[in-house]
Amino acid sequence: CKEDLLDPVPKTSVSDLSAYDTPDRIESLVNGLYRGVKNGNFLGGRYFIYNDIRGEEFLNQTNNGVTGLQTWNFTINASSNEVNNLWSSAYAAINNMNLFLDKVDAAPAKIATDKVANYKGEARFLRALSYFSLLNIYAQPYTKDNGASLGLPLRLKGETGAGNSNNLKRSTVAEVYAQILDDLNFAETNLPASYALQDLNVTRAHKNTAIALKVKVYLAMGKYAELATEAAKIVPAAAPFKAATGVGHELNANFAAIFTNYRTLESILSMPMATNDVPGTQNQLAFYYLPGPTGGGEFSLNPTGIYGSASFADTDDRKKLTSTSGTRIYLTKFPGASPYIDWVPVMRYAEVLLSYAEAKARLATGVDASAVALLNAVRGRSKGSVLAPATKADLITAILTERRIEFLGEGVRSFDITRTGSPFPAKGPVNAVSPSQSEYVWPIPTTELAVNKDCVQNP
Amino acid sequence: KVTSSDDGSALPGVSVQVKGTTKGTQTNNDGNFAIDVNANETLVFSFIGMQTSEVPVGGKTVINVTLANDGVQLEQLVVVGYGTQNRKDVTSAVSTIKGDAIKSIPAQSFDQLLSGKAAGVNINIPNGLLNNPPVIRVRGFNSITSSSYPLIVVDGVIVFSQDAGSVGPGGIAANPLSDINPNDIETIDILKDAAATAIYGSRAANGVLVITTKKGKAGKATITYDSNFGWTKPYRTFDLLNASEYIMMKNEAEKNRATLAGQTYSPLYFENLDPNGKPYDTNWYDYVFQTGFQQSHNINISGATPKSSYYFSGGYTNQEGFLKKNTFERKNARLNISHNVTEKLIFGANVTYSSSDAFAPNSGSLQGTNFNTGGLGRVPLVTAPNVPAFLPDGSYNINTTGALANTPGNLLNKDRSGFYNPVVLLDLDKATAQTDRFLSNIYATYNFTKNLSFRTDYGIDNQTVDSRTFNNPIHGDGFAAKGVASNYLYKSTRWTWQNYVNYNQKFADKHTVSATLGTEQQYTKRNMWSGSRQTVADPFFDTYEGNYTVNNNPPFNFFTENGFQSYFGRVTYDFAKRYYFTASLRRDGLSALAAGKKFGNFYGVSAGWNLSEETFFKDALGDKISTLKLRTSYGKVGNAGISDYASLSLYDFSNYGGSAPALYFSQAGNPDLKWETSTKLDIGLNFGFLKDRITGELTYYKNNIDGLILNSPLSPSMxxxxxxxAKNVGSMYNQGVEFSISGAVINNKAFRWNTTLNFATQKNEVTALAEGNSDIFGVTQLETANITRVGYALGSLYVVETRGVNPATGQRIYVNGKGQEVQYSHAVATGKSRWTFLDGTTAPAITAAADSKIMGNTIPKFYGGWDNNFSYKKFDLSISLIYSAGFYVYNGTKAGLHDQRFWNNASDILDRWTETNTNGSWPRVVYGDNISNGSSFPISNNVEKGDFIKCRNIALGYNLPANVINKIKLTNARVFAQVTNAFMLTKYSGTDPETSSNGNSNLAPGIDRNSIPQARTLSCGLSLTF
Structure with missing residues (x-):
């Protein structure tokens, strides 16, 4: 007779009761929070891909329903896999953060209180990042009506499956932003200024990461004065632009190198990949954008998109990260071959500079010289011609155009279109989508509506 | 002289004893014996495996005795779990199928052959992929999230029955029942009600299949050889557009699209010419399907001496499917032996070893694989016919750019021509499963007295499945990775130890009592480890053990254990074979449940009244009605299909960025989890007319299932x-009536016709689900077409209603959740809505979530089988029919067949709406349209009635005359020819309404999505007995 016949212990998992038992496990739990947002359906790949292919820069080449076809041609609906999977992945990540925040203070493990504060800063930073990312795709932009539109169900408590908290109303966009900013302010206060290893400076949040995200959040909200205040913390008034505190972020001299040497000071936050931690099938940036035989050639560059713009000269370093295959043009910014372990850039210093430039340009009455300097810093790094916009409007347009060039394939385009209230331009066989159309933002997934009876669909 | 009643042969070694004395002798080799006795004494003739015979001497000097084979007795026995009962004394619902009924029909496993053989047992063959486990349902679906698959007991031991192929890489079916050679099976008893199954307690809710393998029978050694040769082809395939129709249709679609969108049209598809100037017109089926050949050989040697019996068999089968490269090869051996060590002590063992090799290309025909890009059920349907498989230089028609853009034959085509060139996949990809199964039990029985015995039985079931996949570097799923090889090793190990006493006693000649009391312990360990490597160092490598430049994460590793601790008992009583009573009880403890909640009690009681044994009945009706027995049973059994650590909340480790360990919440456990319980009521009547020339059974049953473990849905935002x-929140019931009748319609010496008809109805209704009775959706990989909702049958079809094509616009008409008709145009001018009301005003978009409704049940309302056996002199003919009616199938394949992306279409698309054919049955074609046909979300246009009658098997045999076979020392020789899946009557437009793309799924049955068709097999064979 086997004594423990009725009491086998799992050999491949740990019980929830012992997950907080040691300092190492707590560190692992924090890594687990990053792993949550790094899910291939979320910031590990698809979130950025969707944000790019909704815009006009890419043409679908494979008609494949599981690689963003419906996102690209705006036939997406509430039961589409994209809509359901991204939502579920993001909220699964958020729940891990909430559970962690609920439990870490009472953890049996002996860890220093400042370390706990650091960890909580990371959790709240990631929660802000997650909600912000969800808002950008499932809700109307803040700039439309100062956030009066329906936002997201704002889950802030850990859920273990016990009890019943299925039903939760969607908070307004403004309410969700308020929480995001609260989390980011907490994170800025409590995060470490930097880590000993540059690897961690790129893959874990520190003070400047929280500040950089605040810059992006204020950009989405159209709050340029607040943006400028935040940006000023990490961008000096004049060139060379290099963060004076914390991790010394700066532009990397070689543009292409940012996407092969993932640990430059330009990368504020990236999702790290390795052969034993891959993005997963059909989630990988390189698979979508690279032509065969290396990539899947899912999406080629639209010749009438930014690729064909006069502002995007052939001599520009960034244009060198494109290639022609047959009659099609492909983006080669992410060069990895299968298993496609290019790190996924979430935020780069260049984005902070251009956001800062845009805020300054919009706040000024005329042409803001420091904005032009920031713009030319980014542009000049890639041997783009020096720009001297004549009017404030020209400057803003130039900055927005520069963002299309600089962040092509980095998931910024859709964000820029919606926050500025612009229509999605036509591309190939797909017609334009105006802000008043329901396709302008994604619907709330059916799986949520089916269970969360207080949640309502987007109009 | 002592002879056998079977064939008159002499019986050597028969014990001949003078009753009441120790005086005795044995028969010699010729069956003769001599003994000194007094005229008033009685001789007792006994022999293992034979019925004992007592003969009064009465002054005779020559006594000739024939002993009847115990096999005759065995046929009347029913195996009821830890014991047997006489068929006549059974008061519970048990169906018995003889091994002989199934042994010569080509199949991979015996369960595939049980369709229509027993009332209330529904068996669906999901499709023609070799060794794909059939869907077995005993009295309907008895669970929602746990398995509805019955418990399988072989020679008293509960064995593995989960499809081992579904555990690993997917795509390779590996039915564990195929490790049991159908030729070794003596009987299959199917226990259906609570009284019969309660002795198996917590695992009995889905019924129990008790398999008894053959034992040696008294007499000289018998050698039997059976063989079988067959040719198999797909039964039904689709009629697709040819190349010129395809080009015309796709360009028309593109023109419609451009026009509607206000854009300029330019054609996408063109005639591609071969070197002789002839346009390519490829039927992709030709490259994927074939006529497969199969053969089986079985030999067994059996016999018994007074103290020992033995049965030894060896089998070999090698089968090719109609799907190219799909093969199944099995070698197996069995030894069943028992030996009387002393008068009181018997030792025995049943030992079997089986080794099988399967090769299964990516068929897309198993659960979770239906939308695989390389699934060969779908590839021939979607690939453009105007491109060839091979280029003129003999190379594969593939280009070198991109994995998915790596489409066959872009030649002049401007858009894609297909997903993959199937020829490359068939030539270069590999997917194999090699299974080793050691299944055995050893036992000892000690008879304390004639009435009291003790048995101990130790069983081992070890199963190892070595699965290997390779995706080639030049085309298909392995292209981007430059070749991927993965190996999976799945081991499941189980031991079972039973100890029980049996007691039997007859009192005062009228009261018969028997009792069984025992314990059982079972331990099961299942684990898998795996590896995956990619980027071949050289194209020469096609195994994991070769050389690669990248090591991937192991695709699938697990380690899990469970244990059962059980106590059981049974008491039966009958009074003068007229009144019967049985009660059984089992207490099961299962490790998967939380501490303090591990044990559950299960029971069954039954009572019977054998009216035909009553004197008043015999006097009144005895000459007409030979048997009439009323019986009823009631009880509660359980379902233990609970995952091994379901009660625990768990955190799993992975890593972040390759090196940092990452711990995350992976399972929300429920410490309150309990057994699912099934309360079964059964009321039945057994009857026989004309001295039991006609016999039958009529039964009503109702199963109330409570505490169903459901994944109570939580808002994804949580x-x-x-x-x-997982919570015990659901309940549902199954009820129905079963009827079976069999008899000898014609019983001449020369011509005989035996027929057996069975009929069963079933009604399933879900009565409670998780909090708020939330619906549960059934998923077919990427598509959701089933719903489980209170008030409806499990897994009903849930689709958006469509009402044909609007003759005015050519657009598909949908009905939204508010009952309004809306129409869809895939292409519209800028700013216009794709969805409009029929008056052209903008309508809200149809979504599956908001606008679907229940449009049909997938569980048949009635089903059954009809077997006919004819014999005329030396000829015999058997015809087996099965039927099923009152259910609907979601024909998802039909969605794909009318998809307006690059996919080829069924030729009925020619009747699409055009300005000159406004009554067309299909909407106006618009290039890229994946919504009007149901590819994007399921629509009622693809829901079809599934009613069918199918001829499962026709076999014609001829027994060689005795004078011929005697010359070659044979006792029996039969040759036969047969057709499996001979014909089918149905209005269903897909390949087969039996298709189950989701295999054994409870939540998503009745879906036909991109599966390969069923097989039709023509076979012939030979059966010899020496």
Whole structure:
């Protein structure tokens, strides 16, 4: 007779009761929070891909329903896999953060209180990042009506499956932003200024990461004065632009190198990949954008998109990260071959500079010289011609155009279109989508509506 | 002289004893004996495996005795779990199928052959992929999230029955029942009600299949050889557009699209010419399907001496499917032996070893694989016919750019021509499963007295499945990775130890009592480890053990254990074979449940009244009605299909960025989890007319299932793993009537016709689900077409209603959740809505979530089988029919067949709406349209009635005359020819309404999505007995 016949212990998992038992496990739990947002359906790949292919820069080449076809041609609906999977992945990540925040203070493990504060800063930073990312795709932009539109169900408590908290109303966009900013302010206060290893400076949040995200959040909200205040913390008034505190972020001299040497000071936050931690099938940036035989050639560059713009000269370093295959043009910014372990850039210093430039340009009455300097810093790094916009409007347009060039394939385009209230331009066989159309933002997934009876669909 | 009643042969070694004395002798080799006795004494003739005979001497000097084979007795026995009962004394619902009924029909496993053989047992063959486990349902679906698959007991031991192929890489079916050679099976008893199954307690809710393998029978050694040769082809395939129709249709679609969108049209598809100037017109089926050849050989040697019996068999089968490269090869051996060590002590063992090799290309025909890009059920349907498989230089028609853009034959085509060139996949990809199964039990029985015995039985079931996949570097799923090889090793190990006493006593000649009391312990360990490597160092490598430049994460590793601790008992009583009473009880403890909640009690009681044994009945009706027995049973059994650590909340480790360990919430457990219980009521009547020339059974049953473990859905925004937590919240019931009748319609010496008809009805209704009775959706990989909702049958079809094509616009008409008709145009001018009301005003978009409704049940309302056996002199003919009616199938394949992306279409698309054919049955074609046909979300246009009658098998045999076979020392020789899946009557437009793309799924039955068709097999064979 086997004594423990009725009491086998799992050999491949740990019980929830012992997950907080040691300092190492707590560190692992924090890594687990990053792993949550790094899910291939979320910031590990698809979130950025969707944000790019909704815009006009890419043409679908494979008609494949599981690689963003419906996102690209705006036939997406509430039961589409994209809509359901991204939502579920993001909220699964958020729940891990909430559970962690609920439990870490009472953890049996002996860890220093400042370390706990650091960890909580990371959790709240990631929660802000997650909600912000969800808002950008499932809700109307803040700039439309100062956030009066329906936002997201704002889950802030850990859920273990016990009890019943299925039903939760969607908070307004403004309410969700308020929480995001609260989390980011907490994170800025409590995060470490930097880590000993540059690897961690790129893959874990520190003070400047929280500040950089605040810059992006204020950009989405159209709050340029607040943006400028935040940006000023990490961008000096004049060139060379290099963060004076914390991790010394700066532009990397070689543009292409940012996407092969993932640990430059330009990368504020990236999702790290390795052969034993891959993005997963059909989630990988390189698979979508690279032509065969290396990539899947899912999406080629639209010749009438930014690729064909006069502002995007052939001599520009960034244009060198494109290639022609047959009659099609492909983006080669992410060069990895299968298993496609290019790190996924979430935020780069260049984005902070251009956001800062845009805020300054919009706040000024005329042409803001420091904005032009920031713009030319980014542009000049890639041997783009020096720009001297004549009017404030020209400057803003130039900055927005520069963002299309600089962040092509980095998931910024859709964000820029919606926050500025612009229509999605036509591309190939797909017609334009105006802000008043329901396709302008994604619907709330059916799986949520089916269970969360207080949640309502987007109009 | 002592002879056998079977064939008159002499019986050597028969014990001949003078009753009441120790005086005795044995028969010699010729069956003769001599003994000194007094005229008033009685001789007792006994022999293992034979019925004992007592003969009064009465002054005779020559006594000739014939002994009847115990096999005759065995046929009347029913195996009821830890014991047997006489068929006549059974008061519970048990159906018996003889091994002989199934042994010569080509199949991979015996369960595939049980369709229509027993009332209330529904068996669906999901499709023609070799060794794909059939869907077995005993009295309907008895669970929602746990398995509805019956418990399988072989020679008293509960064995593995989960499809081992579904555990590993997917795509390779590996039915564990195929490790049991159908030729070794003596009987299959199917226990259906609570009284019969309660002795198996917590695992009995889905019924129990008790398999008894053959034992040696008294007499000289018998050698039997059976063989079988067959040719198999797909039964039904689709009629697709040819090349010129395809080009015309796709360009028309593109023209419609451009026109509607206000854009300029330019054609996409063109005639491609071969070197002789002839346009390519490829039927992709030709490259994927074939006529497969199969053969089986079985030999067994059996016999018994007074103290020992033995049965030894060896089998070999090698089968090719109609799907190219799909093969199944099995070698197996069995030894069943028992030996009387002393008068009181018997030792025995049943030992079997089986080794099988299967090769299964990516068929897309198993659960979770239906939308695989390389699935060969779908590839021939979607690939453009105007491109060839091979280029003129003999190379594969593939280009070198991109994995998915790596489409066959872009030649002049401007858009894609297909997903993959199937020829490359068939030539270069590999997917194999090699299974080793050691299944055996050893036992000892000690008879304390004639009435009291003790048995101990130790069983081992070890199963190892070595699965290997390779995706080639030049084309298909392995292209981007430059070749991927993965190996999976799945081991499941189980031991079972039973100890029980049996007691039997007859009192005062009228009261018969028997009792069984025992314990059982079972331990099961299942684990898998795996490896995956990619980027071949050289194209020469096609195994994991070769050389690669990248090591991937192991695709699938697990380690899990469970244990059962059980106590059981049974008491039966009958009074003068007229009144019967049985009660059984089992207490099961299962490790998967939380501490303090591990044990559950299960029971069954039954009572019977054998009216035909009553004197008043015999006097009144005895000459007409030979048997009439009323019986009823009631009881509660359980379902233990609970995952091994379901009660625990768990965190799993992975890593972040390759090196940092990452711990995350992976399972929301429920410490309150209990057994699912099934309360079964059964009321039945057994009858026989004309001295039991006609016999039958009529039964009503009702199963109330409570505490169903459901993944109670949680809002995805709660972020709990799986968006659900398992709870005992559901309930449902199954009820129905079963009727079977069999008899000898004609019983001449020369011509005989025996027929057996069975009929069963079933009604399933879900009565409670998780909190708020939330619906549960059934998923077919990427598509959701089933719903489980209170008030409806499990897994009903849930689709958006469509009402044909609007003759005015050519657009598909949909009905939204508010009952309004809306229409869809895939292409519209800028700013216009794709969805409009029929008056052209903008309508809200149809979504599956908001606008679907229940449009049909997938569980048949009635089903059954009809077997006919004819014999005329030396000829015999058997015809087996099965039927099923009152259910609907979601023909998802039909969605794909009318998809307006590059996919080829069924030729009925020619009747699409055009300005000159406004009554067309299909909408106006618009290039890229994946919504009007149901590819994007399921629509009622693809829901079809599934009613069918199918001829499962026709076999014609001829027994060689005795004078011929005697010359070659044979006792029996039969040759036969047969057709499996001979014909089918149905209005269903897909390949087969039996198709089950989701295999054994409870939640998503009745879906036909991109599966390969069923097989039709023509076979012939030979059966010899020496």
């Amino acid at each position: 972020g709990v793993p799986g968006n659900s937590v």
